[in-house]
Amino acid sequence: MIIIGAGATGLCAAITVARAGRKVTLLEQNSKIGKKILVSGNGKCNIDNRYIDNKRFHSQDPKFIEEVLNGYDYKSVESFFASIGLELIEGKEGKMFPMSLQASSVVELLEYEAKRAGVQIICDCAVTSIDKKDNTFTVETSQGIKTCEKLLIASGSPAAPQLGGSNSGYAFATKMGHTLIPRHPSLVQLCSEETWVKECAGVKVAGSAQLYANGEYITEKKGDLLFTNYGISGLAILDLSREVSIHLANYDYCELNLDLIPELSKEKLTNLLLKRIQEDSDKPLSLWLQGVINKKLIPVILKQSKCKANIEKELNRKEINKIVHTIKNLKLSINDTKGFKGAEVATGGINTTEVNPKTMESKLIPNLFFAGEILDVDGDRGGFNFHFAWVTGMKIGTNNL
Numbered sequence: 001m002i003i004i005g006a007g008a009t010g011l012c013a014a015i016t017v018a019r020a021g022r023k024v025t026l027l028e029q030n031s032k033i034g035k036k037i038l039v040s041g042n043g044k045c046n047i048d049n050r051y052i053d054n055k056r057f058h059s060q061d062p063k064f065i066e067e068v069l070n071g072y073d074y075k076s077v078e079s080f081f082a083s084i085g086l087e088l089i090e091g092k093e094g095k096m097f098p099m100s101l102q103a104s105s106v107v108e109l110l111e112y113e114a115k116r117a118g119v120q121i122i123c124d125c126a127v128t129s130i131d132k133k134d135n136t137f138t139v140e141t142s143q144g145i146k147t148c149e150k151l152l153i154a155s156g157s158p159a160a161p162q163l164g165g166s167n168s169g170y171a172f173a174t175k176m177g178h179t180l181i182p183r184h185p186s187l188v189q190l191c192s193e194e195t196w197v198k199e200c201a202g203v204k205v206a207g208s209a210q211l212y213a214n215g216e217y218i219t220e221k222k223g224d225l226l227f228t229n230y231g232i233s234g235l236a237i238l239d240l241s242r243e244v245s246i247h248l249a250n251y252d253y254c255e256l257n258l259d260l261i262p263e264l265s266k267e268k269l270t271n272l273l274l275k276r277i278q279e280d281s282d283k284p285l286s287l288w289l290q291g292v293i294n295k296k297l298i299p300v301i302l303k304q305s306k307c308k309a310n311i312e313k314e315l316n317r318k319e320i321n322k323i324v325h326t327i328k329n330l331k332l333s334i335n336d337t338k339g340f341k342g343a344e345v346a347t348g349g350i351n352t353t354e355v356n357p358k359t360m361e362s363k364l365i366p367n368l369f370f371a372g373e374i375l376d377v378d379g380d381r382g383g384f385n386f387h388f389a390w391v392t393g394m395k396i397g398t399n400n401l
Contacts, residue, residue, distance in 0.1 A: 001025070002139055002148040004127050004169065005155040006033035008389035009372030011110040012080070013152055016397025018117035025148070026119055027141060029126040034107035035163045036156070040386070041095075045103035048077050048390065049383035050094040056380045057388060058242065059352060060181050065377055067357035072391040080394060084113040095383050127155075130172045132365065152360075152369040152396055157346035158183060159373070165340065169374045170350070177364045179351045181376040184245035185343035187238045190256075191336040192231040196303075200227040200296045209236045210257040213247040225258060227296075232256070232332060238381055242347060245337055258330040260293065270324045274317065281312040288312045293327065301326045345385050349376040359399040360392055371396055 001017055003010045006028035018024045026033075040046055049056075052073050057065045074096070078088055086109050087099040098105050114121060122143060129140040130151070137151045155169035170180055208222040223235035240256075247254050261269060276291065285307070289298045305326035309319045340346065350370055354363050362368040371392035379385040 001150040001152065002027065002137070002146060003152045003154060004139075005153070005372075006030075006121060006123070007036055007154065007156055007164075007372065008034070008386055009154040009156075009393040010152070011114060012390050012393030013154060013371060013396040014114050014119045014121075015084070015110070015117055016080075016394050018114065018119045018397075020397050022150075024117075024119045025146065026114065026121045027125045027127060027139075027146075028121065028123045029166075029168075030164045031124050033111060033121060033123065036160060036165075037107050037110075038103045039163065040103055041097065043103050044097050044101045045106050046091075046095045046383045046386065047081070047088065047098060047106060048074055048096040048387045050074050050090055050096055052384070052387055056382075056384045057377055058347065058379070059375075059377045061352040061376065064352035064355070064357050068360075068377075068388070068395070069391060072394070074387070076394070077387060077390045080390065084109045093382055127168065127172070130176070132176070132368070135367070137368075150367045150369070152371060153374060154370070154372045154393070155374060157349060157373045158340045159185065159343040159346040161341060165346075169370075173350050173370070173374070176362075176368065178354050178362070181348040181351055182249065183346045183348035184242075184249055185337050185340050186242040186245060186347050186378050187344035187381055188241045188245065188342045189228070189233040189338040190231045190237055190241060190244055190334045191338065192332055193335050194333060196300045197227050197231055197332065198229050200294075200300065201229045203227045203294050203296050204234065205260050205294065205297075206262070207236065208259045208262045209240055210259075211240050211243055211247075212255045212257065213243075213252040215253075218243050218247070222262060225260075230338070231334065231336075235381065238344075241337060241343075242378070244334060245347065248334070248336065254334040256332045256334060258332060259328045260297065260330060261327055266324055266328055269327065270317075270320055273315075273320050273324065277312060277315050277320075279313050283312040285309055285311060285315070289323075297330075301330065304331060344381070345373060345378045347376075347378050349374050352376050358395075360395050361399075369396055 003026045014026045088096045126142045131138045139146045153169045159165045204226045207225040210220045211218040221236040221239040226234035305322040309315045360369045372389045
């Protein structure tokens with residue numbers, strides 16, 4: 001069997017197939033294997049999530065997700081890694097990490113186990129074309145022509161091209177008759193043309209963000225909000241970005257309502273600010289508000305709120321209500337994302353109605369398999385994309401290959 005792509009899916013599949021007694025050749029276009037694994041989780045590798053739920057995965061064919069994951073929960077992945085000598089520990093929100101907290105340990109143990117099982121790994125090997133005649137695949141590469149009876153394409157998506165992400169697998173798949181669901185960046189930073197975000201660059205708050213498209217409420221996420229020179233990032237934004245990408249692709253107007261102090265209700269925040277007012281104080285409002293919020297955000301809040309007070313003693317309940325409303329609903333228009341270069345994953349991919357969820361085999365081309373991110377399945381932040389990668393890789397080697 002030839003496997004194209006030595007990322008999470010390809011490495012896992014290579015090990016399971018080789019353990020089943022088949023000869024495996026693993027082709028990787030980069031000079032090293034597992035480049036995306038190495039940078040994941042800020043170098044710690046968020047390898048999986050303890051709380052696997054089908055709702056944390058997205059596809060135009062949800063039934064496919066259900067059938068793929070059936071019988072493959074977190075424990076199955078934990079067992080696989082235990083078999084190669086990697087122990088896992090739990091972080092926040094069920095995120096699982098290697099006990100070493102080093103992504104490099106994941107890659108090195110996967111590589112060792114693959115080679116121990118007899119897998120031939122060839123790096124700097126870009127695939128240029130794939131053809132099938134009778135029962136044989138002919139794979140042309142930068143290192144010559146290779147042939148096989150069974151072929152797995154696990155070349156990922158166009159996300160993170162600087163780490164090897166590309167559309168090559170899609171090109172091979174469509175040439176052989178498969179169709180694609182549109183691909184968009186996901187888990188990606190968002191861009192804005194509003195000038196005030198540049199003035200707030202570097203400010204980070206624990207907040208929440210609501211997404212509106214053409215004025216219609218879409219969804220809300222909580223977490224860090226990080227203002228940047230280009231727009232906004234942070235965990236809440238990454239979690240929203242999938243929906244933003246899809247709506248921007250449809251030319252919808254996207255706007256975020258940002259709650260900068262979500263831990264306080266409007267009523268509690270209003271009462272807090274009212275209690276702080278000293279009626280004889282000439283303290284500038286820009287300074288007075290520094291008692292509760294980052295000073296870089298204050299000019300934006302005052303402008304959006306249209307507050308008429310300039311100093312503390314001019315404040316009244318009406319002006320406080322304006323300020324509170326803006327703090328809880330700061331508006332930021334979004335015109336773009338940071339694209340595939342900034343994205344951790346991509347939406348869309350090979351139409352999963354054309355793939356057998358039990359074997360990962362193409363329904364159109366016998367002995368052609370697809371697994372991992374190349375398929376129209378993407379997961380939430382927190383280890384879910386890795387879970388899908390490991391599971392689809394394992395399924396390749398456990399279905400009578």
